[in-house]
Amino acid sequence: PDTGKSKQAIKSYREKHLGKTLSLSFKEPLKIVRGQGAYLYDEQGNAYLDMVNNVCHVGHCHPKVVAAGQAQMAKLNTNTRFLHDNLVDYAEKLLATMPEPLSVCMFVNSGSEANELAFRLAKNFTGSQQLLTVDGAYHGNTNACINASPYKFDGPGGEGAPKYVHKVMLPDPYRGSFQTSDKLAGKAYAQDILRVINELAQQNKKPGMFICESLQGVAGQIIMPDGYLEAAYQYVRDAGGVCIADEVQVGFGRVGTNMWAFETQNVVPDIVTLGKPIGNGHPMAAVITTQEIADAFVTGMEYFNTFGGNPVSCAIGMAVLEVIEQEQLKENALKTGHYLKQQLIVLRQEFDVIGDVRGLGLFIGVELVLDRENKTPATELTAKLVEFVKAKHIILSTEGPYYNVLKIKPPIVFNRNDADKFVAALREGLCELS
Ligand code: PMP
Structure with missing residues (x-):
């Protein structure tokens, strides 16, 4: 050796x-x-x-994914300011896995970048930066992502939640206040979201966004009780906020029954962030949202991402989706x-x-x-x-x-x-x- x-x-x-x-x-x-x-x-x-x-x-170094990347690397790699088939072919295939009305795709390079962009989209759409996040959660390594991650801001070296960030109870049916035996546990945990919304209302504020992994990873491999996201999304939307599903860890068929873990909770998010498995190890990520939210981001300021959506990443992403299907x-x-x-x-x-x-x-x-x-x-x-x-x-x-x-x-x-x-x-x- x-x-x-x-x-x-x-x-x-x-x-x-x-x-x-x-x-x-x-x-x-x-x-x-x-x-x-x-x-x-x-x-x-x-x-x-x-x-x-x-x-x-x-699978590590899957030959079809490797070949797709190698072939495109040998031909061309450039940015989204040129027309290229790979970008639209891949977006089309990825969007076909999402329920209506999720029909706009933006490509970035990491899960953190995807959540960063999701926060900007949500803020532009709702006009509020007030963010609700689940206790114990991790959403990435950038400033805004650390601020949205209790695992970091409450952990070693952390400085606590910023004023615009509000922690809600972790819906943990094993260790939390409402347990597996309780049929209404999902709804009961969602009440904590209502608590934050009411507190905000007293200060004449409204929630801008609620970010939640579709299954909790870093918080301890938690499977949320049935009905949690349904009730949570309802409360957030009724108060004027949007719902972000972080599928960075759990997406792309890992849950087995569905392509996306949010589907196991019977909800359709307003924004979905994808990362990790999307490129089988190649650094790429994506944000999927609705036409309405994407349109609200059109403020005159260009969104440019040097590597996001490049033809090599799109070829790799496409190969990953094909292998999931074929195998x-x-x-x-x-x-x-x-x-x-x-x-x-x-x-x-x-x-x-x-x-x-x-x-x-x-x-x-x-x-x-x-x-x-x-x-x-x-x-x-x-x-x-x-x-x-x-x-x-x-x-x-x-x-x-x-x-x-x-x-x-x-x-x-x-x-x-x-x-x-x-x-x-x-x-x-x-x-x-x-
Ligand atoms: N969201 C979740 C749920 C994650 O687990 C991670 C990474 N562990 C991220 C976002 C950040 O992704 P990245 O490390 O690719 O920036």
Whole structure:
């Protein structure tokens, strides 16, 4: 094997010259040199099952996606100020996956940029910058995105919510105030939105926008109770605001039943932001909205984005959509996700430390607790389990405010054998450590 630079040399250089805010996974970080399907390979040629990468959605280095990018790169790459088939062909194919009246597509380069643009669109349309965001959420790394992310502004180094940002309760049916057994939990959580709207009204203000992931990622792999977004959207719209669905982590068929996770909540957002899986690792993202909201953005100021919508990105995005269809990956996410979840539910019956198993398709969370009654987070055990399965060549990570949730969101080519391998390793880890 071609091992290249030593791990220590890379680590030392990073620390000195790449800024100390870069983080690394695992106590002994891995050097990864190649990827294929749901597997990553280190410099020694060892294969690791990737349970985490929701970006390389249709499999690491999928040959059709790679070929599409290579072919277009060898021909032309330029910006949207020239006419090109790829831009309109791709927009058309992407928009065909969206419900009416979502019919305008704007291309950017990252999930953060997509949310930035979504905030600008919403503000122009509603005339209000007042922003409602869900507790624990993460929406990106730019100024406006940090300000919309309780995970950041309430976390280490954060400076709290700015005046125009209002946090609403996380609709967490396991740990929150209204639980799975409560049929009206969704509506009950949405009442917190009404609380903020009423507070704003007392100051003669109205909500401009409500941003919410269609399933909560960073907040802890949370599946919102039925009816939450329906009620939330109604309250926000009645008060004059627009609803933004952040599908950066959860979109493109991961939930299995649908292409978009918001569809599982029976809503149609006013603005949808897409990222991560959209280019299978190529940096691209998009904002989808209605004609009306897009028209309100026409103020005389041009929106220009140097790389957004370039022919190479569009060719890659197109290939990703084609592979999802051709290989029936949405269906695979549903089938394999269901199988994996069932196996994890069996584990829950065997091990008391598993407090909750939840998920849709291949977006699953396993929450670990020291006791099921008080739900005391088993943070240390969760970290140890991640290291344990790493020794078995499985890559996994932790999530949630207490880092006691095993985060499962593999490339959606993940199959039954992969699921069996993971469950066996997890069972072994739980036997040994819990
Ligand atoms: N929204 C969500 C829900 C995310 O998970 C992320 C990235 N983790 C972002 C936005 C930001 O995307 P990016 O890192 O591509 O800017």
